[in-house]
Amino acid sequence: MTQHPVSTPTWAQRLDNIQPFHVMRLLADAQALAAQGRDIIHLEVGEPDFPTPEPIIAAGQAALAAGHTRYTPAAGLPALRQAISDDYAQRFQVQVAPERIFVTPGASGALLLASALTVNPGMQVMMADPTYPCNRNFMALMGGQAQLIPVDASTDFQLSAQHIEQHWQANTGMLMLASPANPTGTLVTPQHLAQISQAVRARGGHLLVDEIYQGLTYDVPDHTALATDADALVINSFSKYFGMTGWRLGWLVVPEGAQAAVEKLAQNIFLAPSTPAQYAALAAFTPEAQAILQQRRQILAERRDYLVPALRALGMQVPVMPQGAFYVYAGIDHLTEDAMAWCQNLLNTQGVAVTPGLDFGVQGARQSIRLAYTCDLPRLEEAVQRIRDFIA
Amino acid sequence: MTQHPVSTPTWAQRLDNIQPFHVMRLLADAQALAAQGRDIIHLEVGEPDFPTPEPIIAAGQAALAAGHTRYTPAAGLPALRQAISDDYAQRFQVQVAPERIFVTPGASGALLLASALTVNPGMQVMMADPTYPCNRNFMALMGGQAQLIPVDASTDFQLSAQHIEQHWQANTGMLMLASPANPTGTLVTPQHLAQISQAVRARGGHLLVDEIYQGLTYDVPDHTALATDADALVINSFSKYFGMTGWRLGWLVVPEGAQAAVEKLAQNIFLAPSTPAQYAALAAFTPEAQAILQQRRQILAERRDYLVPALRALGMQVPVMPQGAFYVYAGIDHLTEDAMAWCQNLLNTQGVAVTPGLDFGVQGARQSIRLAYTCDLPRLEEAVQRIRDFIA
Numbered sequence: 001m002t003q004h005p006v007s008t009p010t011w012a013q014r015l016d017n018i019q020p021f022h023v024m025r026l027l028a029d030a031q032a033l034a035a036q037g038r039d040i041i042h043l044e045v046g047e048p049d050f051p052t053p054e055p056i057i058a059a060g061q062a063a064l065a066a067g068h069t070r071y072t073p074a075a076g077l078p079a080l081r082q083a084i085s086d087d088y089a090q091r092f093q094v095q096v097a098p099e100r101i102f103v104t105p106g107a108s109g110a111l112l113l114a115s116a117l118t119v120n121p122g123m124q125v126m127m128a129d130p131t132y133p134c135n136r137n138f139m140a141l142m143g144g145q146a147q148l149i150p151v152d153a154s155t156d157f158q159l160s161a162q163h164i165e166q167h168w169q170a171n172t173g174m175l176m177l178a179s180p181a182n183p184t185g186t187l188v189t190p191q192h193l194a195q196i197s198q199a200v201r202a203r204g205g206h207l208l209v210d211e212i213y214q215g216l217t218y219d220v221p222d223h224t225a226l227a228t229d230a231d232a233l234v235i236n237s238f239s240k241y242f243g244m245t246g247w248r249l250g251w252l253v254v255p256e257g258a259q260a261a262v263e264k265l266a267q268n269i270f271l272a273p274s275t276p277a278q279y280a281a282l283a284a285f286t287p288e289a290q291a292i293l294q295q296r297r298q299i300l301a302e303r304r305d306y307l308v309p310a311l312r313a314l315g316m317q318v319p320v321m322p323q324g325a326f327y328v329y330a331g332i333d334h335l336t337e338d339a340m341a342w343c344q345n346l347l348n349t350q351g352v353a354v355t356p357g358l359d360f361g362v363q364g365a366r367q368s369i370r371l372a373y374t375c376d377l378p379r380l381e382e383a384v385q386r387i388r389d390f391i392a
Numbered sequence: 393m394t395q396h397p398v399s400t401p402t403w404a405q406r407l408d409n410i411q412p413f414h415v416m417r418l419l420a421d422a423q424a425l426a427a428q429g430r431d432i433i434h435l436e437v438g439e440p441d442f443p444t445p446e447p448i449i450a451a452g453q454a455a456l457a458a459g460h461t462r463y464t465p466a467a468g469l470p471a472l473r474q475a476i477s478d479d480y481a482q483r484f485q486v487q488v489a490p491e492r493i494f495v496t497p498g499a500s501g502a503l504l505l506a507s508a509l510t511v512n513p514g515m516q517v518m519m520a521d522p523t524y525p526c527n528r529n530f531m532a533l534m535g536g537q538a539q540l541i542p543v544d545a546s547t548d549f550q551l552s553a554q555h556i557e558q559h560w561q562a563n564t565g566m567l568m569l570a571s572p573a574n575p576t577g578t579l580v581t582p583q584h585l586a587q588i589s590q591a592v593r594a595r596g597g598h599l600l601v602d603e604i605y606q607g608l609t610y611d612v613p614d615h616t617a618l619a620t621d622a623d624a625l626v627i628n629s630f631s632k633y634f635g636m637t638g639w640r641l642g643w644l645v646v647p648e649g650a651q652a653a654v655e656k657l658a659q660n661i662f663l664a665p666s667t668p669a670q671y672a673a674l675a676a677f678t679p680e681a682q683a684i685l686q687q688r689r690q691i692l693a694e695r696r697d698y699l700v701p702a703l704r705a706l707g708m709q710v711p712v713m714p715q716g717a718f719y720v721y722a723g724i725d726h727l728t729e730d731a732m733a734w735c736q737n738l739l740n741t742q743g744v745a746v747t748p749g750l751d752f753g754v755q756g757a758r759q760s761i762r763l764a765y766t767c768d769l770p771r772l773e774e775a776v777q778r779i780r781d782f783i784a
Contacts, residue, residue, distance in 0.1 A: 009510070009565070009566075009596050009597055009598045011509055011510065011650065011653050012508065012509060012510055012511055012512050012534070013512055014508065014512075014534075015509070015653050015656075015657075018656055018657065018660060019656070020652070020655065020656035020659060021656075021659055024659070045463070047462060047463055051459045051461060051462075052456075052459075052461040057456050057457075057459075057461070060456050060668065061453050061456050061457070064444075064449050064452050064453050064456075065449075065453070067443045067444075067449075068638070069443060069444040069449070069635075069636065069637070069638045069639060070439060070443075070637055070638045071437070071439055071637050071638050072638065105497045105501075105640060105662070105666075106662065106663060108660075108661060108662050108663050109497075112661060116404065116406065116533060117403055117404060117407070118401070118403065118404055119404055120404050120405055120406075121513060121535060133660075134659075134660045134663075137660040138660065138661075141508060141660070141661070142404070142406075143513060143535055173401070174401075204401050205401055206401045243461075244461065245461070245462050245463050246460070246461045246462045246463050246464065246664070246666065246667030246668065247461060247666060247667065247668065248497065248662075248663075248664070248665065248666045248667075258403070260412070261403050261407050263412065264407075264410055264411070264412035264413075265407075265410065267412065267413055267416070267526075268410060268500075268525075268526045268529040268530065268533070269500060269504060269530075269533070270497070270498065270500050270640070271498060271500050271526075271640075272638070272640070273640065274497075274638065274639060274640045274666050274669065275638030275639065275640075276452065276638065276639065276668060276669075277666065277668075
């Protein structure tokens with residue numbers, strides 16, 4: 001049977017630079033409480049409460065019935081790449097050749113391709129603090145490092161050209177931004193994006209833009225970085241706007257000339273994205289699915305319009321109205337200096353699960369929480385009431 | 393619009409160390425010929441010609457109907473991890489706790505987790521030449537390097553303890569083997585595996601075993617490395633034996649104590665494997681599915697029993713009878729010194745697509761080809777006839 005090793009092998013050094021999600025401990029506790037029969041309100045997970053729209057489900061079932069269960073090309077079904085290209089043309093009047101679009105296993109797969117393509121060991125990648133936690137860890141996976149730049153309300157919690165002028169270093173090789181952003185829900189305007197692009201390009205850097213919440217914007221028109229910078233690497237997803245989280249399907253747009261490099265990465269790292277998911281996603285651009293998705297966007301807008309003022313009324317700081325995604329990032333420094341413990345207490349005593357700031361960065365992280373408005377208005381009202389009781 | 397960069401950013405250095413699949417050019421040519429109406433026999437892709445078994449399809453459709461489209465835990469559905477654990481107990485009498493089993497997006501995902509977990513920059517990973525091409529490239533992705541050891545018929549084209557004694561170096565940190573292997577279809581016996589394990593452990597190395605063709609063995613009983621070395625990292629897949637290629641679902645078994653490290657990698661790199669695929673895979677272990685799968689194994693055995701003697705009769709060298717997978721790796725040094733050109737000519741003149749050895753390694757690669765017996769017997773006979781005509 002098992003040989004006892006003479007010397008125990010150790011895990012790779014990169015593990016020291018990759019953090020687990022703090023919310024996971026909270027999530028496990030929430031599940032344990034729910035299993036005990038407690039009524040838990042979940043505002044901690046980045047997943048809308050809507051199921052996948054029926055037309056997409058139906059397309060997935062039809063694909064299975066038709067036996068579409070074998071490998072597709074590594075870059076994805078030609079018809080799906082074309083459909084995505086058509087959508088860029090129709091929604092944004094931007095020409096993106098299908099050959100520049102790589103369908104991936106979730107936006108996670110797109111982020112992996114993009115970081116494998118660009119990040120050399122020792123490279124710094126400039127990104128806002130706070131930001132989506134995986135961004136930092138993908139850079140670490142490739143031997144690079146996130147260069148976290150604290151941002152505040154003065155730039156809508158986004159990086160700006162001025163940040164680049166101030167912080168770009170010799171080993172900075174890329175700037176990554178997200179619009180709409182997680183956890184703040186804020187956007188970069190086309191004007192600011194043009195300035196950022198120019199500043200990055202002047203320094204010979206890559207620009208990586210996360211657009212996975214595209215389509216989920218409120219009060220403002222949607223935008224793609226590709227309209228401003230055709231050479232940007234752009235990540236997108238069928239998870240959030242299209243309601244296909246569990247299917248794990250996203251895409252990466254790459255600049256002209258990068259196709260061969262990305263193709264060989266995709267061939268090796270994934271072989272191919274999920275075939276049933278790709279056939280299902282073909283239905284995501286139909287008028288039937290779009291009608292459902294636009295209705296959902298309206299519902300999310302109503303939730304935001306309720307939640308942000310309600311949190312402000314509790315004394316929480318939300319200095320910039322989030323205009324996209326489905327998150328509110330709220331300052332609670334009048335309540336605690338240890339948001340992790342505060343979240344744990346809130347969960348234990350009131351059964352409301354929210355995410356501690358620690359997952360998103362360093363700056364103010366111990367006095368911040370993220371709330372996802374991923375349950376219906378009555379539940380949101382109930383959650384606010386419970387938080388009010390907790391604070392009192 | 394697009395800003396012209398002052399200096400053009402370059403892609404990461406690792407791209408120089410990652411090779412595209414040579415077969416892809418051939419595949420594109422084969423598709424172009426087929427589009428012209430040519431009758432092409434496909435023996436070049438590592439994908440069985442069988443569709444996903446009906447009980448698995450039905451389970452996938454039922455999952456979609458039930459709305460199982462949201463994220464699962466990063467490590468996979470608890471019920472699926474349990475089902476895999478039960479299967480190890482039932483088929484191999486090996487206890488593998490579900491907590492050690494990580495469900496992944498294909499075996500590719502498992503290979504990515506395993507290499508991220510173990511490979512430090514500069515590390516060498518010992519593997520047989522010939523081997524599955526992605527293995528080398530995953531090590532390169534993590535800044536490591538494949539240490540290719542030429543193997544021959546004397547060890548069934550597998551690494552042995554003697555190879556380890558002879559070739560292990562100070563910067564060798566892991567040994568990777570596959571049983572059954574791609575491209576040779578050969579196995580490592582439990583006795584040899586025990587010797588290999590002991591030799592690797594004595595040097596403080598990791599042992600990574602690819603078992604994605606498990607279940608597809610002929611004449612010999614199935615085996616898992618976990619019966620011999622409970623600390624081995626083992627990769628497996630629902631693609632090949634279970635007939636679920638396009639669903640992209642596999643798993644990684646990790647040693648006791650590695651769970652937390654692998655969990656945080658999976659959280660960051662994937663978020664979660666495909667939900668519909670996981671529900672479908674729950675049906676893969678049912679008696680109904682197993683009956684179909686065992687019948688298919690019998691069909692593959694019949695094809696092998698026809699193809700290997702037929703190739704030998706053409707003067708091709710198949711010194712070891714393949715006992716698993718669905719590949720024959722044949723020497724053709726009596727026919728060419730440029731297998732790539734030979735394959736291209738065979739495709740163009742006879743419409744038979746096979747894979748040149750160049751994808752699998754260095755040793756003898758220009759005088760070898762891989763044939764996948766992934767079409768039915770009459771087509772295989774037709775392919776052999778066409779090859780005979782080509783050689784004549």
